[in-house]
Amino acid sequence: MTLWFIRGLRRGVVTTRYPARPDASGPSLPAPPAFRPQALTSHTADLLAAICPSGALRRDRGVLVYDVGRCTACGRCAAKAPHAVTRSCEFELATTDRSALIKEIPVREEAR
Amino acid sequence: MTAEELRETIARQFGRSLHIRTLDTGSCAVCEQEIRLLAAPHYDLNRLGFFFTPAPRHADLLLVTGPMIRAFAVAARKTYDAMPGPKIVVATGACALGGVYPDDAFTHGTVDAVLPVDVWIPGCPPSPLALLHGLGVAVGRLADKVRDLPFTEDRDPERTRGGS
Amino acid sequence: MTAVEPKVVPGEVTTFQVASPDLEAVVRDLATALRLADMFASDGDTTTLRLVWANDTAGQAGYIITETPLDNGIYPALSDIAPAAFVEECEIYEQFGIRPATGKALNRVMLPPHTGQPPPGLPTLGHKPEAEPEEARAQHTVGGQAFEFPFGPVRQVGVESLYYGLVTSGEEVVDLYLFSWHKHRGLEWRLQGKTPEQALFLVERTEGLSAVALGWALAAAAEAATGSCVPEAAERARAVALELERLYNHAAAMAALCQSTGLTVGQSAAEIALERLLRLNAQAFGHRYLFGVVAPGGVTRPPDADAIRTLLPGAYGEFNRAAEALLGTNSFLDRLEATGVLTAAQASGLGLVGPVARASGQLTDSRRVPGGPYGDETAVATGTAGDVLARFTVMLAEAAESVRLIGGFLDAGTRLGAEAGIPEFPRTGGAGLGWAESPRGEALAWVELGRDGRITRARLRPASARNWRGFDDACRSQNVFTDIPIIEASFWLTVAGMAR
Numbered sequence: 001m002t003l004w005f006i007r008g009l010r011r012g013v014v015t016t017r018y019p020a021r022p023d024a025s026g027p028s029l030p031a032p033p034a035f036r037p038q039a040l041t042s043h044t045a046d047l048l049a050a051i052c053p054s055g056a057l058r059r060d061r062g063v064l065v066y067d068v069g070r071c072t073a074c075g076r077c078a079a080k081a082p083h084a085v086t087r088s089c090e091f092e093l094a095t096t097d098r099s100a101l102i103k104e105i106p107v108r109e110e111a112r
Numbered sequence: 113m114t115a116e117e118l119r120e121t122i123a124r125q126f127g128r129s130l131h132i133r134t135l136d137t138g139s140c141a142v143c144e145q146e147i148r149l150l151a152a153p154h155y156d157l158n159r160l161g162f163f164f165t166p167a168p169r170h171a172d173l174l175l176v177t178g179p180m181i182r183a184f185a186v187a188a189r190k191t192y193d194a195m196p197g198p199k200i201v202v203a204t205g206a207c208a209l210g211g212v213y214p215d216d217a218f219t220h221g222t223v224d225a226v227l228p229v230d231v232w233i234p235g236c237p238p239s240p241l242a243l244l245h246g247l248g249v250a251v252g253r254l255a256d257k258v259r260d261l262p263f264t265e266d267r268d269p270e271r272t273r274g275g276s
Numbered sequence: 277m278t279a280v281e282p283k284v285v286p287g288e289v290t291t292f293q294v295a296s297p298d299l300e301a302v303v304r305d306l307a308t309a310l311r312l313a314d315m316f317a318s319d320g321d322t323t324t325l326r327l328v329w330a331n332d333t334a335g336q337a338g339y340i341i342t343e344t345p346l347d348n349g350i351y352p353a354l355s356d357i358a359p360a361a362f363v364e365e366c367e368i369y370e371q372f373g374i375r376p377a378t379g380k381a382l383n384r385v386m387l388p389p390h391t392g393q394p395p396p397g398l399p400t401l402g403h404k405p406e407a408e409p410e411e412a413r414a415q416h417t418v419g420g421q422a423f424e425f426p427f428g429p430v431r432q433v434g435v436e437s438l439y440y441g442l443v444t445s446g447e448e449v450v451d452l453y454l455f456s457w458h459k460h461r462g463l464e465w466r467l468q469g470k471t472p473e474q475a476l477f478l479v480e481r482t483e484g485l486s487a488v489a490l491g492w493a494l495a496a497a498a499e500a501a502t503g504s505c506v507p508e509a510a511e512r513a514r515a516v517a518l519e520l521e522r523l524y525n526h527a528a529a530m531a532a533l534c535q536s537t538g539l540t541v542g543q544s545a546a547e548i549a550l551e552r553l554l555r556l557n558a559q560a561f562g563h564r565y566l567f568g569v570v571a572p573g574g575v576t577r578p579p580d581a582d583a584i585r586t587l588l589p590g591a592y593g594e595f596n597r598a599a600e601a602l603l604g605t606n607s608f609l610d611r612l613e614a615t616g617v618l619t620a621a622q623a624s625g626l627g628l629v630g631p632v633a634r635a636s637g638q639l640t641d642s643r644r645v646p647g648g649p650y651g652d653e654t655a656v657a658t659g660t661a662g663d664v665l666a667r668f669t670v671m672l673a674e675a676a677e678s679v680r681l682i683g684g685f686l687d688a689g690t691r692l693g694a695e696a697g698i699p700e701f702p703r704t705g706g707a708g709l710g711w712a713e714s715p716r717g718e719a720l721a722w723v724e725l726g727r728d729g730r731i732t733r734a735r736l737r738p739a740s741a742r743n744w745r746g747f748d749d750a751c752r753s754q755n756v757f758t759d760i761p762i763i764e765a766s767f768w769l770t771v772a773g774m775a776r
Contacts, residue, residue, distance in 0.1 A: 003601055003604065003605075004541045004542070004545075004601060004605075007545070007597070007601060008541065008544075008545075011545075011548070014153050014154050014548055014551075015153055015154060015155070015156045015159065016154060016155060016241070018241055018244060019160075019244065019245065019248055019253075019254055023241055025239075025241065025555060025558075026239070026241045026242075028558065029239050029241075029558060029564070030562060030563055032234065032263070033263070034262075034263045034264055034265045035263065035264055035265070036264070036265050036266070037264055037266070038266070053212075053474060053477040053478075054206060054211035054212050054236075054477075055210070055211060055214060056211060066263060067209075067210070067211075068234055068258065068263065069206070069209035069210060069211065069232055069234045070206055070209055070210050070211030070212075070234075071206065071211065071234060071236075072206045072211055072212065072236030072567075073235075073236060074236070074477060074567070074568050075562075075568055075576070076477075079576070086265050088261075088263055090258075090261060090263075091235075091239060091241060091242045091245070092242070092245040092254075092257055092258070093233065093234045093235070093242065093245075093258045094202075094231055094232065094233040094234075094242070094245050094246030094248075094249040094250075094254075094256065094258070095231070095232055095249065095256045095258045095259065096230060096231055096249065096250075096256055097256070097259065098209075098224070098229075098232055100256070100258050100259035101209075101232065101234065101258060103262065103263045103264075105263070105264060106264075132433075133433070134433050134434050134435075135430060135437075136430075136435075136436045136437040136459075137437070138437075138458075138459050138461055138772075139436065139484075139772065140481045140482065140483060140484035140485075140770075140772045141436055141483060141484055141485050141770040141771070141772045141773075142484030142485060142487075142565050143484075144434055144435060144436055145485065145528060145565075146564075147434045148434040148531075149547065149550070149551060149554075151434075152531075152544065152547035152548070152550070152551060153544050153547060153548050153551075154547075154548065154551045164433040164434065165433070166432050166433050179461070181458060181459060181460070181461060183388035183457055183458045183460065184429070184437065184458040184459070187429055187430060187437070187458065191430050207481075212478075212481060213461060217398050217399055217462075218398060218399075218460065218461055218462040218465075219461060236481075236567070237484070237564075237565065239564065
């Protein structure tokens with residue numbers, strides 16, 4: 001056991017201080033995306049709703065309904081429309097209200 | 113009981129010592145690996161007053177993964193019923209929140225179809241940090257901030273290229 | 277009489293049509309020289325039975341598939357000739373309603389008991405069986421009364437749900453039945469109608485701890501079906517991801533071994549290594565568990581080679597120091613030696629794969645099939661004792677080899693010339709087999725694509741789907757209850773991979 005004890009002491013502490021202090025590794029992990037309404041045309045929004053494999057994106061009149069809870073951060077929407085989709089870097093997403101995870105992203109109507 | 117009273121009760125009963133039971137309703141095994149890491153040196157949930165327990169009778173919080181496969185629902189309900197009140201149910205991972213698997217013949221698709229969920233933690237998988245945040249929200253120690261996050265960015269990508 | 281040459285073309289998959297009356301003789305013939313890797317059926321005008329055979333010999337490794345249309349819905353009892361086929365016979369009955377000829381008792385595998393379930397019940401891949409499986413139990417002669425006690429499916433903290441039927445006469449394990457139907461998500465049924473690109477999302481999440489291996493197997497199957505080529509740099513990028521997957525899984529297995537033997541301090545040391553490896557994965561490929569790396573036609577992104585070169589030595593150093601300390605801790609080794617022994621005959625009879633098979637002397641490793649990014653010098657670690665300690669030492673040797681391989685792949689180059697991304701995957705018909713050596717062993721996938729490029733039948737065979745059948749043999753060899761978690765950690769399988 002002495003072997004383990006000495007190793008442990010020499011190794012030092014690796015424990016995060018989160019939540020008392022921020023942890024640098026959090027924001028660099030894959031996170032649900034954020035959207036750019038200016039670049040989100042109706043056509044693009046339809047493409048994104050079709051490509052999401054997890055059912056997190058759905059079209060409704062004038063909006064893209066985005067369920068952050070269903071998002072797996074797989075990156076398919078960002079790859080499909082890189083001008084309209086960006087990283088959110090958010091990982092503190094837990095909530096006591098399920099509806100707080102459902103966002104309505106305004107869709108830019110094309111000029112006729 | 114008002115919402116404020118409920119928050120105070122939760123903080124008082126669970127704020128300093130919370131026992132967690134885990135429940136797999138059909139996950140791919142990765143959520144379980146992240147949950148196991150909560151006890152690992154990098155995260156050490158014990159320093160925050162959280163403890164794992166294998167006994168439902170001893171547990172305050174049920175940490176549930178997976179899309180609630182229908183064939184498992186009876187076992188899930190029994191596990192929940194075996195926990196004495198007051199108790200908290202936390203659904204964790206995209207599968208548990210309705211993603212990945214829809215409501216169909218095999219799966220309910222969400223944990224809240226069978227159990228009364230109090231806290232939802234998104235992610236695929238939710239990292240141990242996200243889980244710690246979720247546990248903090250469950251006991252009222254950390255802020256529930258996702259409601260105020262818009263998940264939109266108004267900056268024009270053309271303009272940012274020039275640097276600002 | 278169809279003459280099926282048991283000689284496999286190295287690096288290739290050869291498919292033979294075998295008429296139904298000849299099947300028994302052909303299987304008898306092939307079973308002497310080759311390993312039965314998988315057996316499955318698919319529906320069409322008739323139900324077709326396919327058997328996948330593997331040659332594991334170095335320099336000659338490859339696969340044969342025999343295809344047999346079952347005209348009158350019956351096939352010979354192949355598990356009498358090749359015991360490795362029994363679980364698949366049960367699966368085929370549940371999914372297609374077809375029994376093997378002798379009509380022997382079959383067990384429940386994927387589908388839950390129907391009691392209480394309203395019709396029409398769960399979707400199957402073919403005709404539903406008329407009656408439920410019989411679920412025969414083996415006869416036991418044990419001193420005193422042997423009784424079966426069910427355990428689970430909700431078990432210890434942080435482990436998957438798994439339902440055991442533990443047959444015991446007190447302390448020793450007389451028999452161990454495993455049930456995983458409560459985790460059956462119907463993956464093969466869900467993949468029907470999807471494009472390979474869409475399918476990959478679910479396939480990675482079939483057994484998330486083998487996301488790279490299963491994704492690669494499916495992508496390779498789709499590439500074989502459509503005749504697509506993958507650039508060499510992309511193949512090496514996949515291999516880097518696969519070796520990183522192997523490394524973190526072995527670290528996790530080491531932590532689980534320590535936990536099962538009650539050595540908390542060793543568990544913590546292994547977990548530190550595991551966390552560093554997961555953070556390395558996030559830096560290298562953008563996800564701690566390497567989801568979203570493999571795509572049909574290549575990879576979605578090349579690895580961050582600088583990050584790997586910087587971080588891997590430290591992370592592996594941590595792993596190695598923990599391993600060396602464990603190998604010097606006698607109280608730990610005492611729990612591992614002679615525990616959970618799986619003999620060479622059991623391992624080969626059941627067609628086991630991966631470190632479990634290699635620790636019992638089977639030289640099987642699908643990385644040695646020529647034509648992939650792995651060269652002939654890829655070292656394959658084996659053991660002879662077949663106990664938990666042998667499996668542990670095989671995993672440690674594999675981890676060292678993984679580090680060496682990653683360095684080699686990065687040096688040979690993993691960046692594609694034009695970073696424009698993967699071209700659109702062709703939408704054509706065909707069928708193909710793909711494979712990758714997951715941390716648990718050979719993972720297979722077979723797809724049949726319709727002319728619109730969508731899946732008409734997908735077969736997923738993670739290593740877990742093959743190796744759990746060896747678990748009760750391992751638990752039975754003079755072990756007691758408290759050894760079961762130790763043996764389970766040394767197998768390091770998942771329920772999700774078996775139940776699909």
